Amino acid sequence: MNKPNRPPAGVLGIGLEAFLPPGAYTPELRRPRVSSPVDRSRVAVNDAMQSGGLVNLLDSLRHRQDWTGPWYKRGVTALKYVARSLCLAAQHQRFLALIAADPVMRAYRRRDPRLLERHMHRYVNAHWHRRDRLSYLLQHYRFAKAHLPSGLYELVYAQGHASLGSLVAKDGSLLTLCLRPPIYKGCEGELCLQLCDANEVPLYSIVFTIADEQPTLMIGCLQGPKGENARDVVRELTRNLHGMRPKQLMLSLVYTFAQRYGIERVVAISNEAHPLRRSGRPLFSDYDAFWDEQRGQRIGGGWYALPTSLTHKSEAEVPSNHRAAFRRREALRRDAEQLLVNALAQPLPTFSNSHLQASRMTFPVYGRL
Template identity: 25%
Template sequence: MTSKLYQWPSPFAIYPDRGNKSYRAKRFRFQLRSFLHKRSIKGFEHFANQHPQLIELLNARPNYSYPVAHRFLDKRFNAKQRLDLICDNLLFLPEVLTRLGLPPLWEKEINFGEIIPDFELCLCVTNYQPMEGYWTLELRYKQTNELIYLLTFGKIKQSLLIAVIQGPNIEGSKELVKLLTKKCHGLRPAYLMVEAMKALTQALGYKQLLGIPQKYQNKSRFVQSSRYVVNYDTIFSECAGVLGEYWQLPLHFESKKLEDIPSNKRSMYKKRYFMLEQLSKTMHEKFKK
């Protein structure tokens, strides 16, 4: 039975030993960080218990609390900034869905269907590193529900922020990226995820989309592989981003005039633009009041 109150998790709730593998060192770091951030933790407990809809989520997922005492979205945040942003981020998307009469994502994810053959896009809660955001877009192989790409995002003031873009960490990753690029009509899958986030930003009613600069990104442990390395600055720059405090990304799809495209590639670009237009239309339909 779920507790009716939220309490800061124990070290063993986040880092239980598994088999012969000990997580004693990780538990020690968690305890130390918890001690150093007692004020923030007290504030977070008060916040959580003022919002009953979050209590079950936070009790069921102890690691969702850890960012209060560690990092969240951006390495530059101090303890107060981090606490304020965590509270805001846990509320903003559930509040949008409530207004639309939709259940929270931890009860039911939102499936946008097959955006390319055999691959579907879903909006859900993160199952990986909550310090990089609680909400994710996931590109999955439909037949097996296998996660192929993910994009994690959060909210900063009145903007949405892309905090993570991660690709596959399996044998044959490069070949899979090539296959997806072909299915996306020449658009590389990491860039497809950015375009999907542009559409989601507009569908949710936000006017600005940001990207995390490489040096301020909280490194994810979901993918640490020599097979596929993400360079956020390169991606956001090539998506027409402008670097300031964050990468400021345009919300419109970058498109070329057909007369500027070589004739042998025009069909591919037409299919790409149609794919992105359909994705945007699907997202707007999902969030229509």
């Protein structure tokens, strides 16, 4: 008698386990390999949800001050966020877990909930894919938690401000160095170094991100003052720096940061790859021209590779009638670099919000040059 023509169980997509009695142990059986992108995504989502990701994902929907508008618009924004999260389920879960496990990152998330979805929008380099953006976010905060002094890490990301100390300008006024997180809904990097006036109003800023897998410092922004009198402010600031251009000082400080952690590779964003280039908002700086001036080389992907170290003139190269100003300028630059080195080298005390203002007075003020 002929056997009925039945296809194997696997062809039906059921699996051989379906034909075994309940509780049968079959270690030799394996389910078909997941091959299609849809199947791989489904497995990744399932793994993320089973490892506590659902709790973190639901928690990331709370206190979203960055979602504005009427309730239905906020609802649409939330649905978009969830859908985008599921596209990178495993990676996004790791990022949410990093935030949930760290009190400093939880405080930062409350101050700027956009942190949770920074990688879902334009960010640092317009050529990056969402997966790249998330990878570099994870790398930066892994680096920050592991290498920044704990007090400085808390002041920057939990409190939103760390004053590194003050310098006395040519006219006797104070200039302050500050480290801050990126601006609200920022897209140019994760750590902002600023040169401020005596009232800590920013005059010049440089924003960068650290990649720790192949140690690299990535500059995403170098920005001066804005407004109608911006040129006058820069001109006056240059005079108070004994003729040193503010953006040259900021670049020197970034190199000091890189050298402190043994980071030899410094790259900078080009005009073409800047995340705001298509936003309709003007770029106030010509990045390409400045990187060319610093002997940077275009390396593709929207980046300039900057030299491993900056070169500074020696006093012998300066005309004799300008050497006094040159010495004052170089002394000011070295003092600014030392303020940053001191902040990175020594543990700083942690402060509550009520003591934050007092903490700004505990750092050194360098004497008049």
